[in-house]
Amino acid sequence: MSNFTAEDKAAITGLWAKVNVEDAGGETLGRLLVVYPWTQRFFDSFGSLSSPSAIMGNPKVKAHGVKVLTSLGEAIKNLDDLKGTFGQLSELHCDKLHVDPENFRLLGNVLVTVLAVLHGKEFTPEVQASWQKMVAGVASALGSRYH
Amino acid sequence: MVHFTAEEKAAITSLWGKMNVEEAGGEALGRLLVVYPWTQRFFDNFGNLSSPSAILGNPKVKAHGKKVLTSFGDAIKNMDNLKTTFAKLSELHCDKLHVDPENFRLLGNVMVIILATHFGKEFTPEVQAAWQKLVSAVAIALGHKYH
Numbered sequence: 648m649s650n651f652t653a654e655d656k657a658a659i660t661g662l663w664a665k666v667n668v669e670d671a672g673g674e675t676l677g678r679l680l681v682v683y684p685w686t687q688r689f690f691d692s693f694g695s696l697s698s699p700s701a702i703m704g705n706p707k708v709k710a711h712g713v714k715v716l717t718s719l720g721e722a723i724k725n726l727d728d729l730k731g732t733f734g735q736l737s738e739l740h741c742d743k744l745h746v747d748p749e750n751f752r753l754l755g756n757v758l759v760t761v762l763a764v765l766h767g768k769e770f771t772p773e774v775q776a777s778w779q780k781m782v783a784g785v786a787s788a789l790g791s792r793y794h
Numbered sequence: 795m796v797h798f799t800a801e802e803k804a805a806i807t808s809l810w811g812k813m814n815v816e817e818a819g820g821e822a823l824g825r826l827l828v829v830y831p832w833t834q835r836f837f838d839n840f841g842n843l844s845s846p847s848a849i850l851g852n853p854k855v856k857a858h859g860k861k862v863l864t865s866f867g868d869a870i871k872n873m874d875n876l877k878t879t880f881a882k883l884s885e886l887h888c889d890k891l892h893v894d895p896e897n898f899r900l901l902g903n904v905m906v907i908i909l910a911t912h913f914g915k916e917f918t919p920e921v922q923a924a925w926q927k928l929v930s931a932v933a934i935a936l937g938h939k940y941h
Binding site for chain 2 (some may be wrong): 677678681683702760761763764767768770771772775776779
């Protein structure tokens with residue numbers, strides 16, 4: 648389990664408070680599908696993913712992105728128990744959704760990029776380090792029930 | 795071999811044209827050392843790396859970062875021939891420097907983040923996709939001569 652310092656937690660929660668989950672959710676999932684196109688395989692039922700603009704404008708992508716980031720918001724309230732927080736989602740992604748855990752790391756990297764785009768210089772190296780630790784912890788927790 | 799479309803090349807070169815390689819180099823290497831602290835092991839003789847501000851202000855980090863990014867600039871002029879461009883550096887990093895190729899992927903990710911912080915919304919999903927492809931291809935080219 649990753650150990651978050653007080654500074655890590657402050658950096659994470661401080662930035663998160665400024666994030667509009669509605670906008671950032673669609674942006675994050677959209678970018679995953681654009682930047683790593685093979686991830687589109689998990690979203691066959693989402694309609695048009697035929698181009699970057701189709702993806703970024705797709706309402707199902709936006710809605711699902713919000714769902715994913717809302718879940719991440721829950722994790723941020725439980726940084727000391729990510730495995731507990733994500734236990735059921737881990738089982739779901741393994742047993743029902745059949746998602747390779749590598750994709751959690753890719754999504755984490757995309758989220759860090761979106762935060763960088765939105766916050767510019769405020770996304771300092773130290774803040775980045777805390778967030779990188781956060782997304783690594785989430786990816787690990789989501790993979791923890793895989794078998 | 796990785797093939798870059800005309801759009802991808804344009805996205806990459808236009809952003810690169812606006813970069814200050816001197817500053818970006820120091821920032822890239824500095825962020826690598828802050829965000830992924832185990833990478834400091836390769837820079838024992840760089841002096842003070844004891845805190846984020848020490849790292850980011852360290853003149854050896856800045857100088858070496860500039861060297862790394864200048865080499866990246868060469869890659870951008872030779873996007874269709876990355877393996878040849880990086881052949882000697884690949885041998886150097888394997889035989890002399892003993893750097894695990896995973897670190898090339900980490901540095902690539904750091905570069906994407908820096909571009910995101912500098913360019914904000916201009917770092918669109920499509921631009922991000924082009925750059926992610928480039929940094930992956932560079933990482934592969936640098937690992938190519940490993941044995």
